[in-house]
Amino acid sequence: MDAADVDDRLLPAAELRGLAVGYGERLVIDGLDLTVARGEMVVLLGPSGSSKTTILAAVAGFVPVRGGEIRIAGRTVATPSRHDPPERRDVAVVFQGAALWPHLSAADTVAYPIRRRGTGPRDADREARRILGRLGIEDLAGRRPAELSGGEQQRVGLGRALARGAALHLLDEPTAHLDGPLRDRLLDEIAATRRESGAAGLYATHDTGEALAIADRVALVRAGRIVQAGSPTEVYEAPIDTWAARLTGPASEIEAVLVGFGSGSAGFGGELAELDVGGVRIRSRIDGAALGPGPARLLIRPDWAALGGSLPGRVGAVRFRGSHTDVDLDTPAGAVTIRRPGPPSVGVGDTPGWSLARGRILPT
Amino acid sequence: MAASGRLGRMADLRLRPLAAVLLVVLIGIPIARLLGVALGDGPTVVAATLTDSRVAGAIGNSLWTAALVALLATSGGTALALATERAGLPGTAWIRAGILLPLLCPPFVTAFGWTRAYGPRGLTDQALGIELPGLYGPLGIVLVLAVAAAPLAWLIVAGALASRLEPDLERAARAAGAGPGTTLRTVTLPLLRPAILSALVVTFVFAVNAFGVPAILGTPAGFATITTRMYQDLARSADPAAFVEAGILAATLVALALLVVGPADAWLTGRAAARTAETAGGRGARVPGGGRGARGSRARSIAAAGIGLGFVLLTLLPLCAVLLTALTRAVGLAPVPGNWTLANFGEALDARFGDALATSLLLAAAAATIVLPLGALLAVLAGRSRTRGGNVLRTAATLGFALPGSALAVAVLLAYGGWLRDTLAIILVAYLAKFWALGQRQVAGSLERLPADALRAARASGAGGWTAVRTIGAPLLRPSLLAGWIVVFLFALHELTMSSLLYGPRSATLSVVVLNAQQLGDPTVSAALAVLLVGLIAVIALPLAFMARART
Numbered sequence: 079m080d081a082a083d084v085d086d087r088l089l090p091a092a093e094l095r096g097l098a099v100g101y102g103e104r105l106v107i108d109g110l111d112l113t114v115a116r117g118e119m120v121v122l123l124g125p126s127g128s129s130k131t132t133i134l135a136a137v138a139g140f141v142p143v144r145g146g147e148i149r150i151a152g153r154t155v156a157t158p159s160r161h162d163p164p165e166r167r168d169v170a171v172v173f174q175g176a177a178l179w180p181h182l183s184a185a186d187t188v189a190y191p192i193r194r195r196g197t198g199p200r201d202a203d204r205e206a207r208r209i210l211g212r213l214g215i216e217d218l219a220g221r222r223p224a225e226l227s228g229g230e231q232q233r234v235g236l237g238r239a240l241a242r243g244a245a246l247h248l249l250d251e252p253t254a255h256l257d258g259p260l261r262d263r264l265l266d267e268i269a270a271t272r273r274e275s276g277a278a279g280l281y282a283t284h285d286t287g288e289a290l291a292i293a294d295r296v297a298l299v300r301a302g303r304i305v306q307a308g309s310p311t312e313v314y315e316a317p318i319d320t321w322a323a324r325l326t327g328p329a330s331e332i333e334a335v336l337v338g339f340g341s342g343s344a345g346f347g348g349e350l351a352e353l354d355v356g357g358v359r360i361r362s363r364i365d366g367a368a369l370g371p372g373p374a375r376l377l378i379r380p381d382w383a384a385l386g387g388s389l390p391g392r393v394g395a396v397r398f399r400g401s402h403t404d405v406d407l408d409t410p411a412g413a414v415t416i417r418r419p420g421p422p423s424v425g426v427g428d429t430p431g432w433s434l435a436r437g438r439i440l441p442t
Numbered sequence: 443m444a445a446s447g448r449l450g451r452m453a454d455l456r457l458r459p460l461a462a463v464l465l466v467v468l469i470g471i472p473i474a475r476l477l478g479v480a481l482g483d484g485p486t487v488v489a490a491t492l493t494d495s496r497v498a499g500a501i502g503n504s505l506w507t508a509a510l511v512a513l514l515a516t517s518g519g520t521a522l523a524l525a526t527e528r529a530g531l532p533g534t535a536w537i538r539a540g541i542l543l544p545l546l547c548p549p550f551v552t553a554f555g556w557t558r559a560y561g562p563r564g565l566t567d568q569a570l571g572i573e574l575p576g577l578y579g580p581l582g583i584v585l586v587l588a589v590a591a592a593p594l595a596w597l598i599v600a601g602a603l604a605s606r607l608e609p610d611l612e613r614a615a616r617a618a619g620a621g622p623g624t625t626l627r628t629v630t631l632p633l634l635r636p637a638i639l640s641a642l643v644v645t646f647v648f649a650v651n652a653f654g655v656p657a658i659l660g661t662p663a664g665f666a667t668i669t670t671r672m673y674q675d676l677a678r679s680a681d682p683a684a685f686v687e688a689g690i691l692a693a694t695l696v697a698l699a700l701l702v703v704g705p706a707d708a709w710l711t712g713r714a715a716a717r718t719a720e721t722a723g724g725r726g727a728r729v730p731g732g733g734r735g736a737r738g739s740r741a742r743s744i745a746a747a748g749i750g751l752g753f754v755l756l757t758l759l760p761l762c763a764v765l766l767t768a769l770t771r772a773v774g775l776a777p778v779p780g781n782w783t784l785a786n787f788g789e790a791l792d793a794r795f796g797d798a799l800a801t802s803l804l805l806a807a808a809a810a811t812i813v814l815p816l817g818a819l820l821a822v823l824a825g826r827s828r829t830r831g832g833n834v835l836r837t838a839a840t841l842g843f844a845l846p847g848s849a850l851a852v853a854v855l856l857a858y859g860g861w862l863r864d865t866l867a868i869i870l871v872a873y874l875a876k877f878w879a880l881g882q883r884q885v886a887g888s889l890e891r892l893p894a895d896a897l898r899a900a901r902a903s904g905a906g907g908w909t910a911v912r913t914i915g916a917p918l919l920r921p922s923l924l925a926g927w928i929v930v931f932l933f934a935l936h937e938l939t940m941s942s943l944l945y946g947p948r949s950a951t952l953s954v955v956v957l958n959a960q961q962l963g964d965p966t967v968s969a970a971l972a973v974l975l976v977g978l979i980a981v982i983a984l985p986l987a988f989m990a991r992a993r994t
Contacts, residue, residue: 171614195619241618
């Protein structure tokens with residue numbers, strides 16, 4: 079289109095620039111920038127009400143934009159003065175509640191987008207059954223939504239999105255209505271089919287584990303803004319603030335005083351530092367925005383600390399989770415949660431002491 | 443319905459016989475008497491009556507006009523539902539109000555309004571020298587009935603769009619590559635099919651049952667329908683043959699209603715059961731995606747303007763015509779301020795209004811007050827749908843609502859006319875038979891609003907059965923039950939068909955008085971009476987509007 083001399087396949091799957099979206103008088107998104115590269119899976123991670131679904135709706139073409147621009151595969155599809163309807167955008171959508179049509183069988187549902195491309199009914203049906211086969215549900219081809227379980231419904235919905243053959247898949251909490259193992263299986267299915275098709279994905283969820291597991295890049299969404307974006311490891315290990323830390327996993331915060339830095343390198347973004355934690359001097363690997371001596375708030379992931387050590391602490395709660403155990407310690411510097419493999423080795427009221435392998439200084 | 447489970451168990455034991463007896467008295471005996479009279483003289487009399495060219499003509503007229511009305515009203519109501527629930531037109535709230543407004547106006551008042559707006563010496567005749575050809579006759583009947591029935595179709599289809607058809611289903615079609623037209627054809631309309639079918643059934647029964655409109659627009663043109671023919675038969679009720687003919691016509695109406703409602707109801711009930719697995723979703727959410735640019739918004743403005751123009755021509759102008767007629771000194775004078783007077787109102791109030799008003803209010807209040815407990819009885823019994831008896835009772839009550847009013851009135855007259863002829867009581871009996879199912883629907887509707895575990899939570903907190911109902915159930919249900927009471931009250935106030943067949947010298951209702959004044963060729967006074975009737979209805983309906991707003 080407007081970039082005819084550039085190879086379309088090199089352009090990002092989606093570019094959102096200065097996006098503004100509103101309902102009524104109120105803007106719920108104002109000035110949002112986001113790029114999804116070809117074949118990349120970007121997860122929008124945010125609590126409910128953070129407008130991540132609205133971002134997807136704007137990209138899909140379900141709501142108009144008030145400001146900025148949306149490009150899909152290099153083609154401008156939305157500006158305040160332009161609104162391409164969803165059928166003319168190169169997108170496929172997987173809906174939260176599957177949104178299967180009650181009057182169509184699974185095969186007809188998956189054949190629907192193929193038929194809209196002008197393919198004849200017979201060829202479309204063959205193609206639809208092939209897709210259902212790839213998802214391992216060809217035996218459900220004749221069933222209507224009322225005869226399908228939640229997991230099966232969402233799989234048919236995934237098949238419908240695949241059948242669209244779009245450059246960009248929009249997935250709005252597709253596992254929200256599923257539980258446990260079903261959820262993991264669908265996630266694997268989504269990852270696998272997306273790899274095969276080479277499509278990019280924009281995936282909204284409030285589930286941290288899901289986001290970290292499926293994303294190439296995670297964007298933390300708060301009140302219609304992207305607060306931080308990075309690889310799953312980055313957002314987990316280096317959250318930019320308390321809110322981001324708590325969104326991306328279990329997190330404890332304690333008060334400490336940074337005394338000075340030792341010599342030698344300390345791996346990922348961190349340095350070996352000397353700390354005063356509740357009056358006890360320790361050495362530990364520290365990174366963070368403001369690396370200067372003085373009081374600091376320290377983020378500790380449960381796997382960054384261990385039971386046993388020179389720091390004092392008293393067990394406040396023990397939660398056995400099967401493969402591991404979470405232990406809450408009350409310490410003079412604040413509450414700390416420590417995760418250790420296996421069954422509980424301490425009880426409430428014990429004073430096992432603890433040690434800190436690494437930490438991250440949060441901005442105050 | 444979980445909430446009514448406990449009530450249902452008590453009701454099963456003590457109340458089911460009561461419900462059965464009431465149904466037999468209000469519906470069973472009258473219908474049996476009707477069939478007895480209609481068929482009592484043997485099949486040859488029935489055959490001879492039905493093949494009489496005037497009777498057969500009236501039946502034919504009723505059928506084809508009602509079929510046309512059903513088609514027009516349902517397609518119009520469906521289009522309006524798509525416009526209000528999906529198109530995101532500017533001023534949608536106003537459009538909704540405009541669609542509902544005709545419901546407040548009894549259809550015979552609308553018909554009268556059309557004669558004053560588009561008939562000879564009407565508004566357009568006086569202002570522009572044009573009148574609507576064929577207003578008196580089938581064309582006018584079909585038009586006015588379609589305008590009156592379209593809001594009913596809109597309510598059904600818009601309700602389905604808002605509650606049953608999750609907007610994501612249409613979004614999914616758009617995201618799968620379907621344009622707006624294809625989405626409408628392949629997803630929206632197929633999923634609306636049950637709603638559209640029930641709209642067709644409801645508007646057809648409404649039109650077959652209609653009496654006031656054909657009486658005003660058909661009778662002067664010599665165009666008879668089943669209901670107007672029955673009215674004339676009963677006016678000559680001294681003639682036994684005419685009475686039998688009325689009975690046969692009433693039985694024909696019953697058969698027609700059963701033929702149309704029965705299969706459709708069975709099919710729809712089956713569908714409803716199959717649909718329980720489906721999810722209901724976002725209410726009234728608009729499905730955007732249609733060109734939102736300048737072009738799209740202009741198209742929306744044009745559509746909204748078109749709906750507005752239709753409202754003005756089809757609803758507002760006839761109502762204004764009635765008001766102007768009521769204010770003008772004599773028919774034929776231009777309705778300009780110089781010719782205005784309040785004398786018509788004085789005459790209307792003076793003459794018949796007071797007694798009729800008292801009669802109407804008393805009847806409507808009595809009907810609403812009795813029908814609601816009756817409806818609760820059935821709602822609670824039928825709520826336990828596993829008991830077959832509950833379903834039978836509910837079906838029987840629905841039958842009363844589906845039965846054309848004129849047939850029901852003749853049936854009640856036959857059954858109880860000996861003791862109650864010309865009394866308020868006989869009209870009340872007919873109202874109760876007719877509106878029982880309406881009450882059941884209102885109560886069942888409010889029970890559905892009761893959170894499923896609300897009563898269980900009360901019981902689990904130590905409240906006894908009645909205490910739970912009194913402390914938790916009643917406060918939660920009160921607003922919707924009050925709304926239900928007002929709805930029944932308004933239906934009764936509207937009622938013309940049964941009242942016009944059953945009233946006596948001292949039991950004429952307001953509607954009857956308005957119709958009689960109109961038929962006596964007294965347009966100015968009947969216009970004044972009509973204005974008072976519609977005003978009364980509007981005042982009573984006002985709280986409903988507030989309640990509806992508070993609920994959304």
